Amino acid sequence: MADEELEALRQRRLGEIRAEHGDPSADPSQQEAKQREAEIRNTILAQVFDQAARARLSNLALVKPDKAKAVENYLIQMARFGQLAGKVSEQGLIEILEKVSQQTEKKTTVKFNRRKVLDSDEEDDY
Secondary structure: OHHHHHHHHHHHHHHHHHHHHOOHHHOHHHHHHHHHHHHHHHHHHHHHEOHHHHHHHHHHHHHOHHHHHHHHHHHHHHHHOOOOOOOEOHHHHHHHHHHHHHHOOOOOOOOOOOOOOOOOOHHHHO
């Protein structure tokens, strides 16, 4: 009896925690909405890309998921506004990826602080 009550308390508390943190598994309607959204994205992307470009984007998503998501969003937006003429080929995807890389390129600079140490042996070196 005590084990059943304890398990019920745990389940109720787990549900409360999920609701507080917005866990999608707590609400089945949210999970279904996300699944429908993912299906819509996939159908739009299937219409926009040819097979080779889709494969390249999938490979990119494994390495850099944030960049792949940005490219997907960009192309979905272009498709919704009718700015795409036909399917995007692999070469077209490469050009888009280059544009995105140039826009999000980070300049890294390395600055060396060289400490000047007074050394009494400096005069002996000559």
